[in-house]
Amino acid sequence: MAIEQLFEALPLHYVQHGISKFGVGNLVLALVITAVLGLIADYAWMLHLRSKMPPGPLPLPIIGNTYQLPDNKPWIYFEELSKKYNTPLITFWIGRLVIPYLPSNELLDKRAGIYSSRPKMLVFAELGAGQNNLVNMYTTTQAERDRWRVQRKLTHQGVGIQQVKKYRDFQNDESKVVAYDMLTTPEEYVAHFERYATSVVSIIGFGRRVADHKDPIITDVIAVMHLAADLNVPGKTFPMLMETFPILAKVPTDYAPWKKGLGRKRGGRGHDFFYSLAAEANENEGHEDCYSKMLFNEQPKYNLRPEEISSLSGNLFGAGSDTSSSTLITAVLAMRAFPKTLIPAWEELDRVVGPDRSPSFEDDANLPYMRAFVKEVFRWRSVAIIGGQPHAPTQDDYYNDWLIPKQTWVQGNVWAIHHSEKEFPDPDRFNPNRFLKDDPDSRPFPGERGYMTFGWGRRICSGQALAEQGTWLTVARLVWGFKIQAALDESGEPIPVDIFNYTNGLNWRPQPFKVSITPRSERIKQAIVREGEEALANLAPYEGETKYRMSTFYKQKK
Template identity: 85%
Template sequence: MAIEQLFETLPLHYVQHGISKFGVGNILLAVLVTAAVGVVVDYGWMLYLRSRMPPGPWPLPIVGNTFQLPDNKPWIYFELLSKKYNTPLITFWIGRNPTVWINDAWAANELLDKRAGIYCSRPRMLVFAELGAGQKNLVNMITTTQAERDRFRVQRKLMHQGVGIQQVKRYRDFQNDESKVVAYDMLTTPEDYVAHFERYATSVVSIIGFGRRVADSKDPIITDVIAVMHRAADLNVPGKTFPMLMETFPILAKVPTEIAPWKHGLGARGKSHRGHDFFYTLAKEANENPGHEDCYSKLLFKEAPKYNLHSQEISALAGNLFGAGSDTSSSTLITAILAMRAFPETMIQAWEELDRVVGSERSPSFEDDTNLPYIRAFVKEVFRWRSVAIIGGQPHAPVQDDYYKGWLIPKSTWVQGNVWAIHRNEREFPEPDRFNPSRFMKDSPDARPFPGERGYMTFGWGRRVCSGQALAEQGTWLTVARLVWGFKIEPALDETGNPISVDIFDYTNGLNMRPQPFKVSIKPRSEAIRQTILREGKQALADLAPYEGETKYRMSTFYKENPVKAGFGS
């Protein structure tokens, strides 16, 4: 029984007599002493856990190390802490909750890949899950019970049916055509290369998910979805500012959103799962369209009775396609352009290989992969050099207590892979900030041992690896190969004719990072190549014509036009 309920059951004169007998001061003192004892006991437990867990900075009572975090790019800070303590794992306390940061490729491989069965779950996530996309979304799903694991397998199976390794090979034709359109558009408006990449990436996943392409870089589906992805990435950077501070002090999340500006609108009725209505409606619209029988939305509605899918699951699975394939893929291509501009010496060997294998009468195709080892290495270095998901996505959480090198990692602890530190460890990648495709060339003196066959950890680990990995790798290889084959990426010139420099460290602060805007000159390498790009681009547009169409829904206006749906998923 709560104290206030106890007082309600007592006659008023007893309460008044008790207060007068013991005095308000004594009561307050008792409360303060009790609180102080509670803090001391709790802090003692924190220090006891700290003595058994991986090393890290000394936490303060209640707040832990929260206020030691920098405001920007905390992954760099965690990399420095790992070097300071000379350890692959560090423990950093966000409030009373410890987070274990893995800053080493071999440790990440041992824990998150080899022990995937233990690190298969997610922790409770207040901001990104409960107030955002939902804890039952495949990306955020906790899998500590058999029922949760069964549901996870269902959603994972359905996602694999959309973008699994074998499935994405079926998408090569239209993915190739959309890539050709990128090159075609860059002939006329090369300065809009970011918009072209966003259109390409969004169009591919839109064809997969909803059976319609995105033809215009100003299509609202691009601007709305990319903006939502950027906002989610920005709001969920581990840090000492709101809204992530609610992870330290969960009670702050209970304040009504309307009077809590620190919640940034999270958790409001109808907004806590804002995308759910929208993506469900897009999927339903696609399902009712008589064309494109093999689009993912139709698969979800077909399988819904078999797996007892509810509308929120259909919405989340359809919406996750955009999360896994639009912002991330376009950001990777922007990084590729930055690398080409900042390290022009890497293009010489690439051009030699492409001219020898492909020539100028056609652009590269998927069938050229085995004959283009340097281009394959070039793309691997793009993934390694500046990975988009810089901390490997959402945190893992062990389903039981685990140990690594004698250190305890308690059950349900936040465990985060620091891809920034992993990909910049000089043991595996000497001169890590130098873009050097030779690192991935067989028998190259620059090659170093690295766990796994890919040589990078861009897409996460274990059972929580990014569902869209195969699609992203397939499309990135082809589009980067085509860009290198087709264009010279050179310095842009200012008003006085001087080259405009670029900064290879000037990236956004979100969890899915991308370069800040920069200017470059993009021109076709030769007239013969320009003519090939024109010819192939026009043919690609003709081949893509069956996917033309437009949805009548806009995320920016959907909830104003459909207020009855405001309570969806809440």
């Protein structure tokens, strides 16, 4: 709108008595001076707050330090800043959003009661599920805490520590199917891992397994989880740039290509993919203990909205599909890049398990090296590389005399924690001996498990127990059953792998790499076939298909 048109839109008495006396030029000058003074005042506030907070690079007005963000893997940059300022906590400004980054667990674990809330996450949360999802919920008021506890309780009823022990039979069978599939199409190991992980959570949530690695629900769900992971990593490109300039989020989505479709309304009551999957499972006969049926049974008691049922059921995929499959891919990369670590594992498995059956959950206590091996998988390249979603203190807090204001976006840095030279010398070397109590490479670590892979405090990942038991079993079965060696190129030369070549999202995984996967012996191969066929028979009651496809669901609903 031209300046003349703006004046025409003003009430007549303003035009007559204001502009005529003051003059257009003077009015424009006054507006400019006011804007400049406002900018100076705002920047003075930023610098004042910066003087009280942990050290970090000098922010610029309005944009803060956004321009300094690297294009890829900012957690490595934040680790370097921590070393530069010689501090366990650094401050970084995304626009006017101030973010302390922690290369330690000092606050989020040891002060869990204070750091139990979430900050306002515009891109990841407010333009999506918002406060309907446990992952995003604030806990600053009693009402918010009460609602969060309801969803947390219902989540524990699905994937709590005691509950997941009931899933071990079909989780074990699905793991056996992975080994079985590796015999025929080992080059598709990524697809087999994704099918396995998605199938386990699908059985839990909806009473239906995913039998084919080409099932559309796998690619659809994994793609959504990758998008969600990308949307929670600070960036200087859209849509994450809206965190720097939040006013851009107020533009209607249909007229804002920079929003990448975020914030678009999905329709009316129950008009959502995961809600529809849950409702479909609730209507199906059998599998009365599936999570979706439990949610509908509890709906009247807790006054659950359809959006909450959608989030609770959908979170199973978020907690168990992409993350678990990515961890298994990392395990294969570690086996390929550090083959000597397999030798003591094979010796232990051959002694305890033998060639005629694969490892079981009951073998865990007798396989200390395998337990250490899996711990190192979690430590070496943790999937949730910045510890999941950011936390926010429910009150002003002080650490080393530094102020951390209430509702500040506080982000962990698992990469820095797991790459501490003090606890993990030569951190990029995959070394299971770190977790063997009497080994010279063993170091004390501030955490019972020896890794911080699943987050901290009251916001720790709900699916941790499910992921840990499934990862241990499947990695142990892969090591027991197969030789993981270099793939050969056309000239017969080994194809190298790059242990740093990972994706850029919050939940990262290795970029595609080639590897040779072959059975360790004929007797082991026969055991894999026998167990695989038995597992498929055991899983037959979970066979079935859904009528919904995420890729077409919303198009059909328009």
